[in-house]
Amino acid sequence: MRKSDWGNRLKKVEQLAQSFQKRPLSSHYKPRLSRPWQPSSIWKLFPRQCMAINFAQSCREDVHVFALEKEQAKVGQRIYLVTSYSELWHYYSTYRQSLMHCYELIPEGAVCKLYFDLEFHRPSNNDIDGKAMVASLIQYVSENLKEVFGIECSEKDVLNLDSSTEEKFSRHLIFNLPNAAFKDNMHVGRFVHAILQPVPSVHQRESDLENQMDGVTGDRGERGLIGRSQAKRSKHEERDLSFLLVKNKDGQEGLFVDLSVYTKNRNFRLYKSSKVGKNVAFTVAEDNKFISKPEMNYSVEESLFLSSLISNVSFTGQKILTWDLLDKKEGLCSVTYAQKSSTLNSVSDSLEGYQFSPHKEVDSFVLSVVKRDGIQGSIRRWNYFVSEQLIVYDIVKYRWCQNVNRFHKSNNIMILVDLKDEVWYQKCHDPACKNFRSSSYPLPQDICVSYLLTMDEEDQAYLMDNVGNIQLSQTPQPLAQKNQGFIVATCPYGEERESWGDQPDDQAYLEALEDVERTTVHLAENDVSDELLLQTVTELECCKDL
Known part of the structure; x- marks a missing residue:
C-alpha cells in the first residue's frame, strides 16, 4: 500500500471521529410518563x-x-x-x-368523525367572507344530519381549527357529534359528496367532481342518484349553495370543500401542526364555538387535542352512520341509516350477507363461532373502532345467546373481537340482555397478529x-x-460510504498491522497504561507516513 493511501485513510478516520464527537449517537428513547391510569409506553x-x-x-x-x-x-x-x-x-x-409537522393517520375501515378540509386562494376571492362561509356550511351540514340521520348538531359540536395566511384561507372542521360517528372515512366522503350535489354548476361539472372523489364513491354511475330520493334532493336544490363556490389562482371555479381528503389511510394534519417549510400551525379559530369538556386527569389543552383526532371514537353507545348504494331493479338508489351499537334496524350494509373487514382471517374465525345445531350464521355488518382495537360484528341467522343459553326468537347477537387483548366475547341486542357480556375467550394463535409479526x-x-x-x-x-x-x-x-477493504491489502499494510498487534500485546502483558498504549500506536502510525 502506498503511503499516501494510508495517510488518506487515517485522515478519514480522524474526520469521522471528530464528527461523532460533535454529534454523538442518539441515546434510545426512555419513557418518562408515570401516570398509573395510562398504558405502558410505546x-x-x-x-x-x-x-x-x-x-x-x-x-x-x-x-x-x-x-x-x-x-x-x-x-x-x-x-x-x-x-x-x-x-x-x-x-x-x-x-x-x-x-411540529405531525399528521394523524385515519386507518382504513375505522369508525371516524365527520370532518372537512376547507380552503381558498384569498387574492382571487376578495369579495368572500371566509368566516361567514364556514358558519353557513356548518348550518347546512347540521340540517342534513338532522334530516337524514336524525342527529341534532350545532356549531357547539364542531371544532373549528384555523391555519390561514394572507395568501390562503384554510380551516379544518371536526364534528364531535353526540354519540354518533361514521363507519369510516369512505362513508364520510360519500355523504359529503352527496350533500354537495345541489351546488350550482356542479351538475355541469359532474365528471370533475368524480375525479376529485376518485377512490371515494363506490359506483361512478350514480351521479345525481347518489344523494337521497328525488323528492329530498329537489327540496335541497331550492337552497342557494353558491357560497361554496370559489376561484383558484387561475380564476377557475371550484369548491370551498376539498373532496380529496376521504381516501384510505389518509394523513390529516394535527392541531398545533404546520406543513413542512411553513410556520402556520392549526390553532383554534376566532369564530370557534366548540368547548371541550376535559375528563378526569386531562387538561383543557389535551382534551382539545383529543377532540381534534378524527379516529378517536369509542364503541360505547355510538350510532354508526353510513352512506351506501344498493343496486335495485329500478336502478341505483342511495341508502343511509343510523345504526346504534345496541340497536339494529337495517340490513343495508350487505353484499351477500356482509363485506370483509380489514382482518379477513378474523372474519373467517367469527363465522366458525356462529355455528350450532346445524345453523350457520353470517355477518350482517362490521364496525372497526381503532381507538380500542375493537371489531364489532353484527350477526344474522344465528341467535344463540350465552346469557339465556338458548336461541332468541327475534333479536340477534353481536360478536366483539378485541385485537389488543386478543380475545372475543358475545353481546346481545335483546332488551332483556342489554347489559350482558359473555366471558372472554382467546383468539386462535394463528390469527393473532402479535404471533405473526x-x-x-x-x-x-x-x-x-x-x-x-x-x-x-x-x-x-x-x-x-x-x-x-x-x-x-x-x-x-x-457522506458517501467508501469501499473500505474492497481491494486486496498489500504486503506493507499487513506487516504494519502485525507490528501494531505484537507491540500492543507486549505492552498489555506488562500492565502498561492506556495512555502509553495510545502514544505507542500513534508513533507507529507516524513512522508509516515517513
Missing part, C-alpha cells in the same frame, strides 16, 4: 406506513399511527410514529421543534433521544431488511 418510528400499521395492529397496547415530516427531508417523505394518544401529547407539547428495537430505522431529536438509527441492518425498505445511516451528514 414509541416506535418506522420509515414506511405499512410497517407502522402492521406494528400498531400487532401491539397489545392502546397505540395509533402518526406521520411526521422533517425540515431537511425530501419533499413528501415522512416518518411514521406508533404511540398512544397520551404519550404523543406529552412529547408533542414538549418538543415542538421535532414534532415481531419487532425489536433493531428494526427501527429512526430513534428519538431524551431531548426530542429524531435521528437515523446507527444499528446496522441486514441486507434483506434494506431491500424491504429499511433506511440505515452508514455515514453522517449524507
Whole structure:
C-alpha cells in the first residue's frame, strides 16, 4: 500500500471521529410518563406506513399511527410514529421543534368523525367572507344530519381549527357529534359528496367532481342518484349553495370543500401542526364555538387535542352512520341509516350477507363461532373502532345467546373481537340482555397478529433521544431488511460510504498491522497504561507516513 493511501485513510478516520464527537449517537428513547391510569409506553418510528400499521395492529397496547415530516427531508417523505394518544401529547407539547409537522393517520375501515378540509386562494376571492362561509356550511351540514340521520348538531359540536395566511384561507372542521360517528372515512366522503350535489354548476361539472372523489364513491354511475330520493334532493336544490363556490389562482371555479381528503389511510394534519417549510400551525379559530369538556386527569389543552383526532371514537353507545348504494331493479338508489351499537334496524350494509373487514382471517374465525345445531350464521355488518382495537360484528341467522343459553326468537347477537387483548366475547341486542357480556375467550394463535409479526428495537430505522431529536438509527441492518425498505445511516451528514477493504491489502499494510498487534500485546502483558498504549500506536502510525 502506498503511503499516501494510508495517510488518506487515517485522515478519514480522524474526520469521522471528530464528527461523532460533535454529534454523538442518539441515546434510545426512555419513557418518562408515570401516570398509573395510562398504558405502558410505546414509541416506535418506522420509515414506511405499512410497517407502522402492521406494528400498531400487532401491539397489545392502546397505540395509533402518526406521520411526521422533517425540515431537511425530501419533499413528501415522512416518518411514521406508533404511540398512544397520551404519550404523543406529552412529547408533542414538549418538543415542538421535532414534532411540529405531525399528521394523524385515519386507518382504513375505522369508525371516524365527520370532518372537512376547507380552503381558498384569498387574492382571487376578495369579495368572500371566509368566516361567514364556514358558519353557513356548518348550518347546512347540521340540517342534513338532522334530516337524514336524525342527529341534532350545532356549531357547539364542531371544532373549528384555523391555519390561514394572507395568501390562503384554510380551516379544518371536526364534528364531535353526540354519540354518533361514521363507519369510516369512505362513508364520510360519500355523504359529503352527496350533500354537495345541489351546488350550482356542479351538475355541469359532474365528471370533475368524480375525479376529485376518485377512490371515494363506490359506483361512478350514480351521479345525481347518489344523494337521497328525488323528492329530498329537489327540496335541497331550492337552497342557494353558491357560497361554496370559489376561484383558484387561475380564476377557475371550484369548491370551498376539498373532496380529496376521504381516501384510505389518509394523513390529516394535527392541531398545533404546520406543513413542512411553513410556520402556520392549526390553532383554534376566532369564530370557534366548540368547548371541550376535559375528563378526569386531562387538561383543557389535551382534551382539545383529543377532540381534534378524527379516529378517536369509542364503541360505547355510538350510532354508526353510513352512506351506501344498493343496486335495485329500478336502478341505483342511495341508502343511509343510523345504526346504534345496541340497536339494529337495517340490513343495508350487505353484499351477500356482509363485506370483509380489514382482518379477513378474523372474519373467517367469527363465522366458525356462529355455528350450532346445524345453523350457520353470517355477518350482517362490521364496525372497526381503532381507538380500542375493537371489531364489532353484527350477526344474522344465528341467535344463540350465552346469557339465556338458548336461541332468541327475534333479536340477534353481536360478536366483539378485541385485537389488543386478543380475545372475543358475545353481546346481545335483546332488551332483556342489554347489559350482558359473555366471558372472554382467546383468539386462535394463528390469527393473532402479535404471533405473526415481531419487532425489536433493531428494526427501527429512526430513534428519538431524551431531548426530542429524531435521528437515523446507527444499528446496522441486514441486507434483506434494506431491500424491504429499511433506511440505515452508514455515514453522517449524507457522506458517501467508501469501499473500505474492497481491494486486496498489500504486503506493507499487513506487516504494519502485525507490528501494531505484537507491540500492543507486549505492552498489555506488562500492565502498561492506556495512555502509553495510545502514544505507542500513534508513533507507529507516524513512522508509516515517513
